[in-house]
Amino acid sequence: MTNSMPYSRHDVSFTSGDASCSAWLYLPEGVTSPPVVILGHGLGATREMRLDAFAERFAAAGIAAFAFTYRHFGDSGGQPRQLLSIKRQLADWDAAIAHIKGRDDVDGGRVAVWGSSFGGGHAITVAARHPELLAAVSQCPFTDGLASARALGPRASLKLLPFVARDLAARARGADPVTLPLAGPPGSIALMNAPDALPGYEALIPPGASFVNAAAARVVPTITAYRPGRAAKKVEMPILFCVSNHDTVTPPEQTLRYARTAPYGEIKTYEAGHFAFYLGEPFEQLVADQVEFLTRHLDAR
Template sequence: MARRNVQFRSGKQWCRGWLYLPDEDAPRPPIIVMAHGLGAVIQMRLDAFADRFCDAGYACLVFDYRHFGDSDGTPRQLLSIRRQLDDWAAAIAHARTLDDVDTGRVVLWGSSFGGGHVMVAGARDPKVAAVIAQCPFTSGTASTLALDPISAAKVTARGIADLAGSVIGRKPVTVELAGRAHDAALMTAPDAVDGYLPLVPEDYDFTNAVAARVGLSIPLHHPGRSLTQITCPVLVCVCDHDTVAPPRPTVRYARNGPTTQLIRYPLGHFDIYVGDAFEEVVADQVDFLDRAVPLAGF
């Protein structure tokens, strides 16, 4: 297995990440394009998933969205749903230019907020070979209602101030990504701080904040609806005790997806990244890949 740093254009800026390639003696493998969730960066356990997929024989293109991590974009920590979906389109296009992979078999893999993005991206691009969405954000209404009411009011107020300030070029007004009850934060469930922040490596300088304006667009975003439009195989991994991306609407959307397989786990939103839960989930995802996008010769 080899991993190298890569970059590709999205608009006028560069997205950066990693390209994983399996054993050189293997035929050109399918490639899995991977990105993370709400304000997260690729160092937050995406390497663990990519390692397993690569060990199973698949190439992986793992990237940070613009405005986050090692990718370009100012102001920093600007979370734009439209821009992130554009980044997905750019990443897919880049994957199809690579010499060492099967460019006709591109798989999308997203977690949490990125799990919603891959549903939209898969619906928009009929050439995608398969989609994997784990603990996905599917309903802005449900996720907003799961937020502490006082926190929701604070996020809304800061979002309005941030949006107004952006019109005259002011520095973004921010909210925390993970916070405690009543904080001005996008995730305030009891397991949010203790589940989200430990995913950050100790030596990584992580910013637990985003421009508050995204708090105004999240309630209006319902990527789960896109499952009805996807024609390739889809795997949706749902955490039944998810306090961030409530499972009920996700299960409903998944059952309406004509090509969607649903697997449910008795887990919380952040359990899926580590320990025995990670081992179980990644094994199920590799099994799905083996069936939906088998390696050459299998």
């Protein structure tokens, strides 16, 4: 990448609720008190799954980047493992923002949030709750649980219910969660079973790294009821929506309807699938657009 500046990466942890979240802080060298963008991933994913690629580009442009992993996943704390709680994940975002505001090596007054997929929905919710932020990026965002359930299909959705019942019973007994695959092949029982879902997840895992393809089944009803796109109209700062025209997981038609309600929204669409955003030419196009947007609104130098 031309005209980029060097940066350093630091292992960081911060407290959220009853546990801690692990994170990477990317600091551009030679920049005093840089602005910062906080990055959170999608459904059950961890920061190792290509958040580093985006963070590196932001840091090379003079913007500090803080990529974290939600509690209950990866190397972050939290018991039980693989618990996907929307309430807890949003609390993790709040804790990440508080942590950044308390640091003396970044400018806590120039902060943006960046989320992808399920995290893209969270980014909308978080931006609506934190008017002090200067910008937000919502990439291939999950915006409407009902729309995503329809994309999965009624028959596939019904097949999840026995697992939900067993997991709720396990929670009542204090037993380990009953889990569902996050992604599976077409026709399989999984939270996502579009043709590109499982290979898409697998393509994001670095060589030699491990990834637990599972989440506690109790999350299914809350995912269906979660409609973060409705908060777009309450986002008081510039927000960039990066939307896949061929999204098999988060239907673009509904996402675009919500995006158009954001008072200061900017929308860019891409001829790439939901899982193609992280690699190759789609990634290059996306990250260039995002660097331009963040540089403009964070007044990065």
